[in-house]
Amino acid sequence: xxxxxxxxxxDLDLWLEQxxxxxxxxxxxxxxxxxxxxxxxxxLLYDSQLVLDDQLASLRNESRNRSVGEEGIDxxxxxxxxxxxxxxxxxxxxxxxxFSTHKRKFIVADTPGHEQYTRNMATGASNxxxxxxxxxxxxxxxxxxxxxxxxxxxxxxxxxxxxVNKIDLVDYDQDVxxxxxxxxxxxxEPLGFKxxxxxxxxxxxxxxxxxxxxxxxxxxxxxxxxYLESIEVAEDRVAADFRFSVQWVNRxxxxxxxxxxxxLSGEIAVGDEVLVAASRKLAVVSRIVTLDxxxxxxxxxxxxxxxxxxxIDVSRGDVLARPGKVPEFSNQFQARLIWMNEEPAYxxxxxxxxxxxxxxxxxxxxxxxxxxxxxxxxGAATKLDLNEVGTVTIATDRAIAFDxxxxxxxxxxxxxxxxxxxxxxxxxxxxxxxxxxxxxTYQTFDVNRQxxxxxxxxxxxxxxxxxxxxxxxxxxxxxxxxxxxxxxRHCYILDGDNVRHGLNKDLGxxxxxxxxxxxxxxxxxxxxxxxxxxxxxxxISPFENERRLAREIAGGVRFTEVYVDTPLSVVEQRDPKGxxxxxxxxxxKNFTGIDSPFEVPEDPEIVLHGGDETPSELADRLHAWLKI
Amino acid sequence: MVDGQRxxxxxxxxxxxxxxxxxxxxxxxxxxMMYSIGxxxxxxxxxxxxxxxxxKIPFPLLHVNTTFKFREMIAFRDRTAEEYGFExxxxxxxxxxxxxxxxxxxxxSRYTDIMKTQALRQALNAGRYxxxxxxxxxxxxKSRAKERVFSHRNASHAWDPKNQRxxxxxxxxxxxxxxxxxxxxxxxxxTELDVWTYIYAEDIPIVPLYFAKPRPVVxxxxxxxxxxxxxxxxxxGETPRMETVRFRTLGCYPLTGxxxxxxxxxxxxxxxxxxxxxxxREGRLIDSDSVGxxxxxxxxxxF
Numbered sequence: 001x002x003x004x005x006x007x008x009x010x011d012l013d014l015w016l017e018q019x020x021x022x023x024x025x026x027x028x029x030x031x032x033x034x035x036x037x038x039x040x041x042x043x044l045l046y047d048s049q050l051v052l053d054d055q056l057a058s059l060r061n062e063s064r065n066r067s068v069g070e071e072g073i074d075x076x077x078x079x080x081x082x083x084x085x086x087x088x089x090x091x092x093x094x095x096x097x098x099f100s101t102h103k104r105k106f107i108v109a110d111t112p113g114h115e116q117y118t119r120n121m122a123t124g125a126s127n128x129x130x131x132x133x134x135x136x137x138x139x140x141x142x143x144x145x146x147x148x149x150x151x152x153x154x155x156x157x158x159x160x161x162x163x164v165n166k167i168d169l170v171d172y173d174q175d176v177x178x179x180x181x182x183x184x185x186x187x188x189e190p191l192g193f194k195x196x197x198x199x200x201x202x203x204x205x206x207x208x209x210x211x212x213x214x215x216x217x218x219x220x221x222x223x224x225x226x227y228l229e230s231i232e233v234a235e236d237r238v239a240a241d242f243r244f245s246v247q248w249v250n251r252x253x254x255x256x257x258x259x260x261x262x263x264l265s266g267e268i269a270v271g272d273e274v275l276v277a278a279s280r281k282l283a284v285v286s287r288i289v290t291l292d293x294x295x296x297x298x299x300x301x302x303x304x305x306x307x308x309x310x311x312i313d314v315s316r317g318d319v320l321a322r323p324g325k326v327p328e329f330s331n332q333f334q335a336r337l338i339w340m341n342e343e344p345a346y347x348x349x350x351x352x353x354x355x356x357x358x359x360x361x362x363x364x365x366x367x368x369x370x371x372x373x374x375x376x377x378x379g380a381a382t383k384l385d386l387n388e389v390g391t392v393t394i395a396t397d398r399a400i401a402f403d404x405x406x407x408x409x410x411x412x413x414x415x416x417x418x419x420x421x422x423x424x425x426x427x428x429x430x431x432x433x434x435x436x437x438x439x440x441t442y443q444t445f446d447v448n449r450q451x452x453x454x455x456x457x458x459x460x461x462x463x464x465x466x467x468x469x470x471x472x473x474x475x476x477x478x479x480x481x482x483x484x485x486x487x488x489r490h491c492y493i494l495d496g497d498n499v500r501h502g503l504n505k506d507l508g509x510x511x512x513x514x515x516x517x518x519x520x521x522x523x524x525x526x527x528x529x530x531x532x533x534x535x536x537x538x539x540i541s542p543f544e545n546e547r548r549l550a551r552e553i554a555g556g557v558r559f560t561e562v563y564v565d566t567p568l569s570v571v572e573q574r575d576p577k578g579x580x581x582x583x584x585x586x587x588x589k590n591f592t593g594i595d596s597p598f599e600v601p602e603d604p605e606i607v608l609h610g611g612d613e614t615p616s617e618l619a620d621r622l623h624a625w626l627k628i
Numbered sequence: 629m630v631d632g633q634r635x636x637x638x639x640x641x642x643x644x645x646x647x648x649x650x651x652x653x654x655x656x657x658x659x660x661m662m663y664s665i666g667x668x669x670x671x672x673x674x675x676x677x678x679x680x681x682x683x684k685i686p687f688p689l690l691h692v693n694t695t696f697k698f699r700e701m702i703a704f705r706d707r708t709a710e711e712y713g714f715e716x717x718x719x720x721x722x723x724x725x726x727x728x729x730x731x732x733x734x735x736x737s738r739y740t741d742i743m744k745t746q747a748l749r750q751a752l753n754a755g756r757y758x759x760x761x762x763x764x765x766x767x768x769x770k771s772r773a774k775e776r777v778f779s780h781r782n783a784s785h786a787w788d789p790k791n792q793r794x795x796x797x798x799x800x801x802x803x804x805x806x807x808x809x810x811x812x813x814x815x816x817x818x819t820e821l822d823v824w825t826y827i828y829a830e831d832i833p834i835v836p837l838y839f840a841k842p843r844p845v846v847x848x849x850x851x852x853x854x855x856x857x858x859x860x861x862x863x864x865g866e867t868p869r870m871e872t873v874r875f876r877t878l879g880c881y882p883l884t885g886x887x888x889x890x891x892x893x894x895x896x897x898x899x900x901x902x903x904x905x906x907x908x909r910e911g912r913l914i915d916s917d918s919v920g921x922x923x924x925x926x927x928x929x930x931f
Contacts, residue, residue: 023634095766096766096774100821120792122794247647247654248680252683260679261650262646262647289682291681299635303646303647303678305681316654355799357651415799415801422804423793424795
């Protein structure tokens with residue numbers, strides 16, 4: 001490698017053109033503690049003559065009492081920037097370094113090896129095109145090597161160089177090298193890297209860094225820097241579907257209204273039709289504005305301001321796409337989540353989710369499994385601790401636009417923010433949208449819920465009763481329906497017993513059947529609400545997860561959870577159908593309240609105390625509260 | 629400038645910076661942009677104009693005036709503010725001014741603390757700014773290489789380097805508690821060479837002090853100090869002499885070393901920089917006090 005330097009006989013403009021036209025490779029170094037990451041980067045900077053005289057002087061000063069190479073310098077001191085890091089001799093946080101050659105500019109993220117700093121490693125990896133995975137030739141593949149490789153695949157790093165370092169300390173033995181490479185290839189196979197190249201190096205002595213070393217004559221591959229200069233990593237972002245994230249509505253005066261943001265992928269030209277992912281509204285791009293003059297087209301990566309040909313509602317967070325090639329738009333998706341906070345992640349807890357410029361309250365509704373980052377095995381879990389990785393279902397309070405991360409990292413990666421501490425507690429990648437995920441063909445019908453409900457002079461909605469058998473749900477629901485009907489409202493009651501005689505007669509009382517029971521009822525309720533009705537649902541619905549599912553299925557429909565809180569002692573005494581007696585006698589299995597739990601609703605809209613007031617009083621109270 | 633189907637690295641850096649600036653404007657209630665009048669500030673200003681065109685920059689620019697800035701810097705500042713019509717706030721620590729704090733009698737570190745760090749805190753508190761945009765780059769100094777683009781500060785403006793928020797992709801966590809603030813560095817990923825080539829390519833105006841010209845200087849322990857006004861005390865027998873010099877970095881004139889150079893235009897500067905063997909911060913006397921001094925200053929609220 002020769003340093004990119006202008007010489008007096010170079011034409012400066014030509015040289016500048018080369019400078020400005022160079023491609024940029026962002027890579028990170030990772031691997032176990034003491035594998036020599038910082039030393040390798042120090043070596044790269046030193047060999048590319050980017051360590052300047054004053055830095056070198058202060059470096060020699062600091063290098064006393066440390067293990068040094070032939071140059072008398074501890075290269076790791078070049079990159080370990082924080083006092084605590086220099087004191088402890090470890091890397092805590094990701095450090096960014098810059099160097100360039102004739103062919104390329106490089107931004108290097110030097111990331112920490114310690115498990116406790118995995119989140120910082122993920123920070124460095126999230127913006128990298130390629131990773132150098134360092135291995136100490138004497139130690140071979142370690143737990144941290146595996147963990148880092150898994151995190152790389154998780155955040156979508158596609159290109160890996162396996163740097164077998166300290167090859168000098170195993171006497172440049174090719175067997176050691178080949179054994180390590182074979183073992184790593186076998187391990188990394190399921191991680192889906194596009195390229196995987198291995199290089200034997202000594203960062204301390206400079207073997208196979210800039211050029212092939214005579215001491216490893218058995219190695220036929222390229223040395224590290226020539227390989228980094230030549231590898232093609234650029235994903236063709238321009239060929240992908242057009243996505244534009246609106247960051248800022250630019251409205252300096254009444255005559256101009258533009259949408260400022262970045263073209264995440266694809267390209268857009270003046271005259272192209274675009275569609276707002278959320279509202280499905282169409283418009284045509286009339287101008288692409290920049291300070292340097294209007295453009296005809298803009299491609300992936302450019303930050304521009306779009307002007308549309310008509311007044312449609314577009315605001316920060318909206319995603320623009322081309323008709324027919326739109327992102328998913330849903331309030332539920334499956335994702336892989338890496339947890340980054342000392343306080344564990346629990347399903348059911350609410351966070352703020354930020355994806356692009358969209359910020360929305362979100363809940364982890366289901367933790368499907370946790371992946372052991374060291375062995376890649378999946379196992380059941382009830383929470384995710386710091387640095388753990390899980391596969392989860394996430395529900396957002398309102399629908400957002402996204403793409404699977406594998407298709408489009410910039411519209412598929414998100415962070416979770418704790419609502420109290422404001423800490424970034426997790427980072428996730430969308431696997432796929434759930435439920436109404438096939439919105440791609442979802443039509444915005446001209447006659448919709450609002451229109452139908454307006455014809456009936458009411459707000460379509462779902463009133464969901466939950467409570468023990470015999471708590472008074474059905475009685476109160478009946479009274480409510482009577483009062484509403486008397487006022488001219490159109491209602492319909494979905495009752496547990498009745499539905500089980502028809503739609504759900506194929507379902508039993510196992511846990512899975514109960515979930516399916518609720519899902520079907522919730523979907524029916526949603527359809528009826530779409531038809532403009534006030535739907536009153538009276539189901540025991542004992543589990544919080546199912547009630548949440550029902551609420552999620554309701555989507556944008558007003559959903560009122562009514563908890564009829566009648567003590568077990570009272571309902572057992574009432575026992576209108578004699579069911580409690582039979583359950584106590586063991587004649588009915590899985591009976592809620594007896595041998596199957598009733599999870600008290602965490603956050604119902606209203607609680608009715610069935611033991612304290614008559615059903616009529618309770619129906620009045622509810623009726624007044626609902627303000628239908 | 630679009631080269632086929634791919635952006636050049638400078639175009640990519642420019643777009644990234646613009647995206648960050650827009651995120652600041654959209655996410656914070658009272659953002660402010662630090663304006664130090666140096667070349668990095670000039671690039672930042674240029675990027676901000678691009679980010680919000682045809683609108684105006686939607687936040688004010690803040691200059692912390694230590695009263696020892698080069699006169700040419702102040703003239704350039706006022707000219708630039710007038711030309712582009714941005715809102716300029718200049719703040720000087722009133723107690724420091726009253727007590728006549730200067731680098732000669734009070735030492736560079738005490739002077740810097742009172743007139744820069746404390747003055748900055750005063751200005752940020754007075755304006756109740758929740759985000760302050762600065763032109764620091766990661767290639768400048770080791771602790772800066774570790775800092776996030778959106779760098780959290782507690783209510784006393786302190787940085788906690790061991791507990792930085794993870795920062796993935798370009799999804800920035802901009803949430804704050806009352807009293808806390810964010811320092812934002814849109815050109816984090818630029819190098820000094822990127823800055824110069826961008827200034828050249830975009831024809832961005834910079835303070836003339838960057839260009840070589842005969843200037844009155846005195847040499848003190850190897851550092852060339854420009855005698856910008858009569859406040860610089862001269863040692864017995866010390867007389868300013870005219871030398872052709874320029875500055876790689878600009879700050880307070882008594883603390884900023886000039887370099888001997890004949891580079892009087894941008895191409896020569898870039899050429900010279902390519903051949904140079906010292907880093908730009910070497911000309912700043914405040915960084916070399918002790919190992920880790922920048923990290924310490926940042927923890928105390930320095931930019």
